[in-house]
Amino acid sequence: MFGKLPKQVTIYEVGPRDGLQNESRHISTQNKVTFIDKLSDTGLSYIEVTSFVSPKWIPQLSDAVSVAHDIKRNDAVHYSALVPNDEGLERAISVGMKEIALFISASETHNKRNVNKTIAETLKEFHAVITRALDLKLKIRVYISTVFGCPYEGSVDPQKTIELTKILLDQGIYQVSIGDTIGVAAPNEVARLLEQLLKQISPQQVAVHFHDTQGRALANCLVALSLGITTIDSSIGGLGGCPYAPGASGNVATEDVVAMLHSMNVHTGVDLDKLIDCSRWVGALVGHELPSKYLKSHRSVKKQRGTQ
């Protein structure tokens, strides 16, 4: 079963964006910058730092330009930001972002409620954004959400995700991130969709983005890994969720993913101790316990396993 595990996996850290956007406590720009700088020092190679979304949608991220401007750029880290439309793209460009992420839903109803557009309208808007971004040699990834279930529609046809993936990769984006927005994916559904996708695209062109709502995120990551996927989205501490999916909670925690990968001798480049320090720091910042199980167990595990 594990002959095919990748030797190296890229963790795509979404905590500063996907995590903080759902926190109720106001976080100062300076603290966001410190948070990202701490993450940059853990060995993570991809960090999504903010969203250039309209401040009226997500007030918590209204200082996106300042955050992106003030962080200390580490040459080993790819910094990206979410961009909802052409206005967002111009703000991202203004502050020198080299990588951006767009988002769309596999479910028509979820897309409509999320951005008040049909999927077709969103793709049309994407086309302009992608064209402009590629002209400027930006790297572009696209989040496809509600891939394994929608809070409004229930189950979602995997063909929707496959079609969207092909359309978007053909336009020149480098990767889709397939999201289990409400955390209901069955491991064999994940396998079936990925097996179909990987007949047509390379493993590097697809990332997985699981929520741990029902505790299955690591099982689903394992399925993805065993099929050759090498990019996993996660959020430090398990910070965040999706504000447009009622009841959805919990990106898989970065430290839980990294600890599982390291337990199997899969490299991530991430220093788990530094990650835990950063997770504790941001837990104190947002003012509540973070859901990561590895974080909770860390102290006793260290004690139990000596230097391991």
Next chain:
Amino acid sequence: MFGKLPKQVTIYEVGPRDGLQNESRHISTQNKVTFIDKLSDTGLSYIEVTSFVSPKWIPQLSDAVSVAHDIKRNDAVHYSALVPNDEGLERAISVGMKEIALFISASETHNKRNVNKTIAETLKEFHAVITRALDLKLKIRVYISTVFGCPYEGSVDPQKTIELTKILLDQGIYQVSIGDTIGVAAPNEVARLLEQLLKQISPQQVAVHFHDTQGRALANCLVALSLGITTIDSSIGGLGGCPYAPGASGNVATEDVVAMLHSMNVHTGVDLDKLIDCSRWVGALVGHELPSKYLKSHRSVKKQRGTQ
């Protein structure tokens, strides 16, 4: 990857024993009996109801005989109890138990600290207990703990578990349950051990017993299932842990396992709604939130997915 998933999996519920033995709040005999009766009504086919351990070791289970006597026996359910030695066996026999479970560690130090005996001494004591129990036609399973890591020794040689398994099955027990007592198992370690075991014994002779300390229990269950294992130990709500393993916490939650299995159309015979009702009931009884993620997400998921 999933061609080999079993169609039907047996859940071996350990909540009344492994769960309650670690609860600090006093639970009355009547409430324990009600708890077990509720579990019997969920469709579970195996329930470990108590431990005939010395009351001075685990005061919470000192009413073992009364509990085993007072529960309403459902013909569809196998009721078992933990038995630490010949005295415990006699108590189990006195109250008509047909199935018993013994326990031993794969780690010498953990075994010594747990029962103040070496592994060899424990096996010697087992031999007498097993002989007597088989004479009475009791079914016997054995828990092997610290299979994937020990709080005192660190890593544990898989050969220890393989040797113990062979010795015990040769003596006539029907199943070993291999336990990740401190919740550190790497999914590929689980695969390697099971692959070796399954060269020599049948899948029905081995159950898996994972703790969710680092969030990997469901991933490890999935690995076991994909290798043909058909018995999973779990504890409703995630109740319990191991009192002799510092920092160890959290049997995998029955509802998390059952929900994952049902999501993949693997049958368990368990009614998930009844299980959730029972989990809420016992959560109120022990007076604290239980760790099951499915339990926490249940209300919103129902709302989101309609009748699914």
